[in-house]
Amino acid sequence: MQPNTVLIAGGGIAGLTLALTLHQIGVPCTVFESVRQLQPLGVGINIQPNAVRELEDLGISEAEMDQVGIPAREWALVGLNGRDIYSEARGKLAGYHWHQYAVHRGKFHLMLYRKVLERLGPNAVRLGQQVTGYRKEADGSVTALITTRDGQQIEERGRLLFGAEGIHSPVRAQMHPGQPPIHWGGTIMWRGTARGVPIRSGSSFVGLGTSRHRIVFYPISHPDPSGLADINWIAEQTYEAGHDWTKSGWFRPVEISEFADQFSGFVYDWLDVPDLLARSEVAYENPMIDRDPLPTWVDGPVALLGDAAHPMYPTGSNGASQAIVDARVIGRKLLDHGVNQAALAAYDAQSCESVGGVALRNRGAGPFGLLNLVEERCGGQFDDIDVVVPPEERSAFMLNYQKAAGFARDALNAAPRTIPEGARVETVSA
Numbered sequence: 107m108q109p110n111t112v113l114i115a116g117g118g119i120a121g122l123t124l125a126l127t128l129h130q131i132g133v134p135c136t137v138f139e140s141v142r143q144l145q146p147l148g149v150g151i152n153i154q155p156n157a158v159r160e161l162e163d164l165g166i167s168e169a170e171m172d173q174v175g176i177p178a179r180e181w182a183l184v185g186l187n188g189r190d191i192y193s194e195a196r197g198k199l200a201g202y203h204w205h206q207y208a209v210h211r212g213k214f215h216l217m218l219y220r221k222v223l224e225r226l227g228p229n230a231v232r233l234g235q236q237v238t239g240y241r242k243e244a245d246g247s248v249t250a251l252i253t254t255r256d257g258q259q260i261e262e263r264g265r266l267l268f269g270a271e272g273i274h275s276p277v278r279a280q281m282h283p284g285q286p287p288i289h290w291g292g293t294i295m296w297r298g299t300a301r302g303v304p305i306r307s308g309s310s311f312v313g314l315g316t317s318r319h320r321i322v323f324y325p326i327s328h329p330d331p332s333g334l335a336d337i338n339w340i341a342e343q344t345y346e347a348g349h350d351w352t353k354s355g356w357f358r359p360v361e362i363s364e365f366a367d368q369f370s371g372f373v374y375d376w377l378d379v380p381d382l383l384a385r386s387e388v389a390y391e392n393p394m395i396d397r398d399p400l401p402t403w404v405d406g407p408v409a410l411l412g413d414a415a416h417p418m419y420p421t422g423s424n425g426a427s428q429a430i431v432d433a434r435v436i437g438r439k440l441l442d443h444g445v446n447q448a449a450l451a452a453y454d455a456q457s458c459e460s461v462g463g464v465a466l467r468n469r470g471a472g473p474f475g476l477l478n479l480v481e482e483r484c485g486g487q488f489d490d491i492d493v494v495v496p497p498e499e500r501s502a503f504m505l506n507y508q509k510a511a512g513f514a515r516d517a518l519n520a521a522p523r524t525i526p527e528g529a530r531v532e533t534v535s536a
Contacts, residue, residue: 113264115237116271120412120429122218127437132530140236146212150326150338155204156513157427160434175209180310188374248407275414281405293344293394298386302337317477318344357390399462404454418465421472434524
């Protein structure tokens with residue numbers, strides 16, 4: 107491998123978006139992914155307008171996004187009594203220049219993978235090869251230490267290395283050997299999909315319940331001729347200290363009967379949650395976990411992005427979006443500074459502290475914090491939400507989160523492209 111190649115550990119959403127970005131600006135790269143074959147794993151995720159904008163600037167069209175998801179039209183919170191707490195339009199209906207997309211994570215991931223192979227070539231992603239560590243070289247370059255699926259140890263040298271391997275990132279672990287253990291805030295999530303008729307706007311994200319006991323659901327496909335779509339749901343229960351969350355594996359398949367009784371009371375004239383759960387073919391259990399924010403994402407020629415840098419609770423629906431934005435900010439810094447450590451330092455200075463703040467907001471319930479206010483003020487029961495939390499307070503709460511997460515409408519619409527059209531790195535040098 108050429109020593110000027112950029113190395114990317116991890117072939118998830120963050121790593122593949124970075125590969126596409128580097129190709130766009132003329133920087134050669136190779137992705138190393140531990141699994142032997144990428145599968146369409148996972149269920150639904152949301153991609154916010156700030157990230158959809160970046161995907162469009164990468165040449166991924168709305169028509170292609172429609173193949174893996176559906177534009178979101180509404181975001182709503184509903185109390186356990188079935189009454190609305192807050193709702194707002196999303197995407198272009200809210201005045202953004204770009205949609206917000208609710209997508210099937212696995213289908214979206216494989217679309218990015220196909221794009222990388224089409225644009226960078228069939229050898230751009232090396233499957234079955236895990237980056238387990240790195241060695242910084244005297245000339246400023248870096249060597250990735252790689253273990254293959256059959257146990258071989260190999261080394262690859264590059265100009266820079268990016269760790270994009272998720273919450274259990276070996277690159278992060280070497281960069282921060284004293285990092286605290288994974289943090290669990292007390293919530294277990296069960297995820298799945300079921301065929302159903304979309305409610306409200308036909309493409310609404312709805313959070314129903316309380317801050318400690320709720321279900322979130324939204325469609326992730328366009329309706330078929332009979333009106334049915336894939337409805338993604340996430341059922342959440344917060345437990346007291348002492349609950350053994352370590353028994354919950356990441357996307358551990360479980361029977362619906364293991365948890366459905368906890369949501370038996372979620373029945374309304376417009377929604378029957380027990381019926382929705384019962385129509386699901388499979389469910390997955392996950393602890394809601396993250397890590398404490400880091401003081402830096404950079405170690406010389408090595409940088410972190412995506413969940414390797416800032417794993418966060420999914421309460422803000424912006425984990426995947428931030429991974430995409432990370433990749434684009436890195437691309438811009440490489441344009442501004444060259445393919446060198448100065449670019450990584452600039453990326454770190456712009457993003458590390460601010461995105462760490464978003465992760466902490468999500469730990470504090472993110473936009474679902476409105477449910478906390480309602481519980482504190484009326485125990486979750488109300489006839490008129492305006493008396494409990496005035497409209498101005500609800501709107502200000504949501505706007506503050508959107509600003510922190512980087513997708514406040516007016517600022518985003520007015521912002522220039524992260525990467526100017528046609529921009530290329532002139533030389534790949536130290």
